[in-house]
Amino acid sequence: MSDVLVVAEHRRGELRDVSYELLTAGRELADSTGGNLHATIISGDVDEYGEDLNREGVDAVHTVDHGEEFNHGVCTQAVEQIANEIDAQYVLAGNTVNGMDFYPAVAERLDMPLVTDAIAFETGDGLSVIRELYSGKTEGTIDVDSETAFVSVRPGEWPAAEGTGDAAVEAFDADIDEEALNTTVNGYEEVGSGDVDISEADVLVSIGRGIEEEDNLPLVHDLADALGATVSASRPIVDNGWLGQERQVGQSGKKVTPDIYIAIGISGAVQHVAGMKGADTIITINNDPSAPIYDIADYGIVGDLFDVVPALTEEFGG
Amino acid sequence: MKILVTVTEVADADDEFEISGTSIADQYLTYDLNEWDDYAIEEAVQISEEHDDIEVVTITFGAERVEETIRTALAKGADRAIRVWDDSFEGQTVLDPSQKARLLAGVVEEEDPDLVLSGVQSGDVSIGATGVALAEQVGYEWAAVVNQLDLDRDSGNAAIHRELEGGVEELTDVELPAVLTIQTGINEPRYASLRGIRQAQSKPLDVMSPEDIGVELEESAIELTELVEPESESNTELFEGSAEDTAGQLAEFLRERGVGA
Structure with missing residues (x-):
């Protein structure tokens, strides 16, 4: 043996x-x-x-x-x-x-x-x-x-x-x-097809658990609007129903390869990274410098997203 | 009809922590209901609300401390709870899915449920194998990573979706009795109501030892012998300063790359 x-x-x-x-x-x-x-x-x-x-x-x-x-x-x-x-x-x-x-x-x-x-x-x-x-x-x-x-x-x-x-x-x-054999596989279904195709976006502003509440989402939408970017998300945001499945990046969502991926309040779990590691430049805004997202990010701001994101939006006249 | 839900308490480590032996030192850990199990409880409770005569029983492996978490499950609508424990497990992290399944199998054989709902994995050790190992041990059918569940009691069948990778779902019929491992997002777990929390205090919570359920565990062949914090591989270039300063530097970088122009 x-x-x-x-x-x-x-x-x-x-x-x-x-x-x-x-x-x-x-x-x-x-x-x-x-x-x-x-x-x-x-x-x-x-x-x-x-x-x-x-x-x-x-x-x-x-x-x-x-x-x-x-x-x-x-x-x-x-x-x-x-x-x-x-x-x-x-x-x-x-x-x-x-x-x-x-x-x-x-x-x-x-x-x-x-x-x-x-x-x-x-x-x-x-x-x-x-x-x-x-x-x-x-x-x-x-x-x-x-x-x-x-x-x-x-x-x-x-x-x-x-x-x-x-x-x-x-x-x-x-x-x-x-x-x-007591299970029967009847077919497959593609999910998460919507109006938005995040896999085609050049710039993604992606949001994770760090946003804390649904009421805080406008912060991110405002930034995306100011940058001309598309909003995507990690799994918990979609599980909570705050954004649709078509915006989920990761193993069970979409693989994305934008020029610029801005991960906000995303810890960078392996399932998420599997969907975005092909991005050309990865930027993170996350207050925990030991978060795994810093293993893959090219640029980062260790800070409170609730301060940094509005300031960044303002820089772009939003 | 009876639904058994496996409920686990998981340890979440602080951002900064120290390792003691082969675990994270206790003062850096916060214990909570496993996220996946929260969805499994909700699914069982929703089924019991939609159908008549369904009893929802939770089963937990853990020391007395976990009763707080078990009461949370009862407050969300489970009818009664079972806790299995033996002091000899104190301080051990059970990593062998077969062993965990054996303890659960003892209860399944006693309770004879039609459906067992279990989280896909636990948030701390993430073995992700206990539910299917349990099904095999008790001779139930199974399905892993379920994100939609429609029960047809007359035909004894569950029509489910399994969440595969890359936005594809598998549509499958599973004959009962079965163990289904439940994925997050399958429903919206409720918060326990004040009334639920009050009622939970008087719901039955039975404590059993492995002997009570006729299980004798052999020594596991797998053992955690070392735990380390991985070296950071970070090459991240950080923008430093106040929120306004860092936002200004990032804005300049983005403009150079043609963003927002």
């Missing part, structure tokens, strides 16, 4: 980026165990996906041709069977919404301890997983005192595997018990 299994992810006809990152993370673990790196892709156009997953460092790809889209029942059964077949020591999946919908169940079935949202590994004498704790304010080392483990990996932390490998891409004949 020294092999590593990576569960790749696809959605609506495309392999997701995290799949290639998982191959890199999986290679790192396989190098430490001296075992082979296996990948599996379940459902969809598995022949095409299987070839795409054959990147440098991959020893075998197991394809499971069953249905078009992710179904956690199918995925759970298939991953359990493949992991047992290859006697996997470590199994890796993406810490994604669909990942969260299957890996806790697989880890239970395989009786493997589960560590989620890894950002790095320490290998050597066994496995340690580095992950954030306390909303990203700290990083913890979690020692795994077990021969085997299931680890979910945060998207964007490992580079994508590249090149072409010489893996055997083979169909795996999973025995799927249809009786045990």
Whole structure:
């Protein structure tokens, strides 16, 4: 038992980026165990996906041709069977919404301890997983005192595997018990389409929890008007219903790439940063200099937004 | 019909804090109801208001201190509460979702709910796996990251939306009994009314030990051995001075970049 299994992810006809990152993370673990790196892709156009997953460092790809889209029942059964077949020591999946919908169940079935949202590994004498704790304010080392483990990996932390490998891409004949499938995926819906397309904006004035109350929103609208910018927001503002979903920046909202992104009262949680790190210039106004937004901001004002924002609006004649 | 809601208290760290051993020193922590669970409670209470004969029971793992948070859930409309605790857990952060799920599974087997609502994750340790692990342990169906829920009691089915990344939702039918992990934004959690707060004081809150619910925990295979504050990677160029000064410098920078011209 020294092999590593990576569960790749696809959605609506495309392999997701995290799949290639998982191959890199999986290679790192396989190098430490001296075992082979296996990948599996379940459902969809598995022949095409299987070839795409054959990147440098991959020893075998197991394809499971069953249905078009992710179904956690199918995925759970298939991953359990493949992991047992290859006697996997470590199994890796993406810490994604669909990942969260299957890996806790697989880890239970395989009786493997589960560590989620890894950002790095320490290998050597066994496995340690580095992950954030306390909303990203700290990083913890979690020692795994077990021969085997299931680890979910945060998207964007490992580079994508590249090149072409010489893996055997083979169909795996999973025995799927249809009786045990008690969920039916009926379709998909795009949300957050509105009059505003924040992904097209050149300048975004983006607002987060720091605005405190809905009644304070005019401060930001006034600034955006004075700058000729578009207003966007982090998740809590949209959850509260203060702005529409079409204005949400982040993992579950939109990815934006403006010339200038002004983050006001936004702490810079990883889910938010995933949606705006492609901005050309990031400016933050946030009174907490230890907030993670300062890890990514190019320019900043450590100050009270209720003082700074009106002053800035005034500078532009607002 | 019975709905069980898992309610967790989470620790929020101050901006400035010190680490003691493998946790943040207690004086820098503020404890509160987990944000995701607030939405799960609201969802359960709304269902109980829309349908007849629905009992909402909360289940919490924690020391006596968490009863304040549990009373908040009762004040928002839950009917009764269960707290599971053993003093041997004092000072430990349970990071193993399987262990947490095992404690909850003991209660689920006792209470036999039709629906279990659990927050997607807890705001402090953010494991995000307990609900689905619980479903697997008790043989329930499940769905993770639910942001819309329509219950059809006659057919024993929940029509749900799962919030995928990038503004896409998956529309799925889930057969009951099931565990659903609830995402923020699914509803608008209410504030507890004064009447609710008064009523909460007289609602049942049962305390049980793992033995009471027939659960014996093995030693966990995963252990937090080190906690550090990550080095700041900040290269941010700061504008310094008063609000007016900094706003003036930023305005000049923005004008140079052609903004607001």
